[in-house]
Amino acid sequence: MSEECSTNSELLPIVIGSAEQGSGYSFSPQSLKGATFHQALAHQERGYTSGGRDTRRGQRLHKTLPLHLRYLSSPIIFLDHHNNHLTHFPLEEVRDKPDIVGVVGSAHDFVRANGHSDYKSIPYHRVETFVEAKATRKDGRAQAASYAWQHLQARPDHPGVYCLSVKPETYQVLWSDPSGVVASPHTSWKELQLLAAFLYSLYMPPLSHFVRDRSIVWTEPPGQVFGPPRWTITSQGVKYRDCSILFNGKAWGNRTTVFSSPATESSGFAIIKESYTDNASRFQEADILQHIHSDGLMPGVVRLVDSENVQVDEQAIGTSARCDATRRTKTRLIMGSRGTRLENARSIADLLKAIYDALEVHRNVAIGHDILNRTSGEGVDHSRCILIDWDNAMMLDEDQYLGCKDLAHRMVTRAAPAKMLGSRSNARTFKGMPELTGEALTRYVEAHGYTRYEAYNGLSSRPPSLFSQYYVISTLEDLLMNNIHPELQTLRTQLRDIYGAMSSYEPSIAKPPILDSSIDLSGDVNEDAHNRQESVQGLRALRDSVRRDLDVLEKFLADPACASLPALSTNAPYLISVWNEVLHASPPVTTIWRTFFQNDLQSSPRRRGFRKPSGVKVDVIAEGGKRWIRVNTTKNSRMLAEFREIDSYLTGSEEESPEEEDHPSLAQTEFDNSLLRIGRSLLSAADRNPVPGTSIAPSITLRLTRLDPSPPDQKDHDPRIAKTICELQKMGIDVELGERDAPPAMPPMRSPARGLEPTRHVNLDLSILIALVSDITHSPLPKSAEEADARFTPSIQQREWKQKRLEETNRSFDDNRTSDEGLWKHSRALANQALQEMGKGLLQELHDRLAQVSPDGLRGIEFWTTAEARDRCLRIVLSKIGGPNEKRRAEALFPSSDTPSAVVEEAYWRGSRYPQGFLPLLPIRILPSSVPGEEVEPPVVSDDGRSLSPFFKVLARTCRAILSQEIIPHPRTAVDEKEKLAGSSGSANGNERQVEDDDEEIERAAVTKASPRLTAHTVKSLLWGATQGWTTLTANKASVKAILRHMRSAEGGYGWDNDEDAAAQLSWDDHTIEKATLWVVDPRSLAEGMRSEVGH
Known part of the structure; x- marks a missing residue:
């Protein structure tokens, strides 16, 4: 993206100061030791220092400077902007977040209205430069170059831009214009001459670097500070006002920008095209258009009004970043035609x-x-x-x-x-x-x-x-197709079609019955979030492979010398055959490209130095796992070569002497070859991996796309090819020969519309128990986003308490900084949860959903949980994490057996914004054991008589498989122990890790060996809900994604495909109501102790 070269000679030194305060930092010529002669000379002659006589002298000299050096009337200030993205990128959505931006004006113009120590999202047209900062040794040059690309696209008034990439040890200055980007060497912070030159050049760049084009300036709509910009373009003395951008080209190269200017009293309608044209080009666009219209206006060709090479102070704006790049000059065409x-x-x-x-x-x-x-x-x-x-x-x-x-x-x-x-x-x-x-x-x-x-x-x-x-x-495409590698042209066309078709491929796979009530920060409900996940495992990998092969073909055919080169070896025939099998396979197709290993090695964790053995590859798994399809592109010539090798061993065996007969021989004792070995390995893998939920092995189809037992050319014939096919069929393998024809275009299958609702018995996991006692769930709602931020802004007392705890344990400065950052991060997360609660409260969501299944006053609604989830909830809340009200609610959720129900109800709802008895939460019932017995299977119908989705069975089977593997300590446990011994603090992460340095530290939850993202107690909660046929309510989105990922990997689908009897019991009409297996809501953390009015 960028090249590294010395740019010190392209930068001028600077003296930087504050125009408001009249003071600043001065760099004398002596301090620029090592700078070039013209740098020091320019520093002395231009005399820019801060304050007093030198400033007045500098102001006098300023009037004699070239026009493009007299652009800025105010100093550039640098603002921390890493929390917000820049706004008003032309035409499309770009959400760049430079760490630091340089803007012109006062810092007060950019402070948020509530005085918060953060800045508004600054528009691109206000930015003069930017800084990419890395806290580690990681290089930020590529990121800075990317920001420079976007900056040049958003700022047509900036021919080029300076920016900075910094990290703890060194910094780099970058310059980017349409010829590309260059960077200075990594420079130590002990050497500030280059940094001074960078800052100075923002105001007074060298003559070869154009940072501003004064013929185009931005304006904001009246009364809209930071509003979307409009542009005023001056060309040949005519001002075109209120211009908007119609087209934005690539920043490096021609960098074409097209504006539309409305008709005004001083100028008519115009389309203005700016570009940086190649200086070596033989033909200029303006000359072409003038020639076309030389005999009068040519219909159908855009009309040229005027053209110019854009200049600054009588100097044409050009490029200078890379000496090896094409030299370009900025041109501007004013055109008088338009269309759609x-x-x-x-x-x-x-x-x-x-x-x-x-x-x-x-x-x-x-x-x-x-x-x-x-x-x-x-x-x-x-x-x-x-x-x-x-x-x-x-x-x-x-x-x-x-x-x-x-x-x-x-x-x-x-x-x-x-x-x-x-x-x-x-x-x-x-x-x-x-x-x-x-x-x-x-x-x-x-x-x-x-x-x-x-x-x-x-x-x-x-x-x-x-x-x-x-x-x-x-x-030209026709000429190319007929003359250069026509077979590769055909393959390229097929890959293009396939790549496009994959984007709109909609397989007929049932979606998981997950009711998602979570809300993103835009206020939208993510009802279809889980349905948008890739439904066919491996489809993305196949698409990526098609893209790679297509790129290779495109690159090869783009080479002018390819006509004299042999045809490129490509994997395209195999990829095309696999895609055709996907389209022709009996639905549902559940997996593409899965490899089966002996002893289920795909679920074992990788160990260093462990080489995964080769497995058995299946190209397409169809019919819900009942059919395995393998594509093989072996040609007759390949099989003939293999037969010749076998024959050579037979010949050698016949010629052996009697003394050598006892030695081992490579000659075959029975008919065998590579295709037969593939067939046997497929059958063996199928026996070890029956259809999920059954003991039946999948059927095998072997597609031989290029093998012909009766070829037209006798030199390609061998009777052993036909014998091989016969032997495969005797094994029980369905052998199909030749390529499939491309299937006709079919309209995408529409899944039947369905509604999801919870069951009357609701299973609660740990995340929901925490949410039910959270202060965010019960306290009055903030009236605005600003109030939500202020509610959880860490108070001085909280930060002092944090600092004191660190000092007591002899923590380092880095630990202090990390802890402070963690405190602010946790506060922002709580503020976001408050905003989500403003969208729709958790208890209100539960009430409204459950009222639909029990309209008679929520009668029959019951809430259940496991004993382990209850115990962990009480340990977390009753430690130092929970506030007084949160502790009271937790104790009310799980009272002693002799506590009157009226006392429990009052204790839980006291201080809540909801009335007492708003939900029949109490008492929460406890499931009888840690996990249900092996004999417990999900019911066929729900608690109100509706048929249940087979997804319940698949979820139960998946949870049991995960729990059957080893339960291991959380990966962070060992790290925490080391940090504890070393006297350093671990990071707080979520409700289960909000306590720090507590005498009774909460032990991290054990995780499953199958997935460290899945805690054992979460999987047990999911198993109980599935086996009982109840909806499990959770706020743990990460666990839901992990369990679905594991389910797709192990089962190949979500259950409808393999359970035909259960699927047939449902009435699939346009108004199907289905019981949700999982119900996902947004988390609510323990927040009472983090409120800004609460101190420690």
């Missing part, structure tokens, strides 16, 4: 007319003006095309041969077809325009007249002598 984009045509008829007219215009321009343009029309105006892009057009010279290399460059094509077009007989040869007949001709003549029809068909006038007949140039 071609894809916005009002009808198919309009589209076809525009394309037809584009061919006519292109033909007439090429015939009448000897101009060949590679660009087709990009707009339609009243069903008339306008060709607007002529920067890659070229003028044809009758007496000069068109160079192959030049034409290939301008036409963005290969050498062979470019050479064909460049020859006199081809470049000036056109195919005749198709003639209209019948009703089409009648309607055209009625609309436009016969004279126009004759003119456009070349009948009314004689063509120029250099043309023998009117023709339209054949497409």
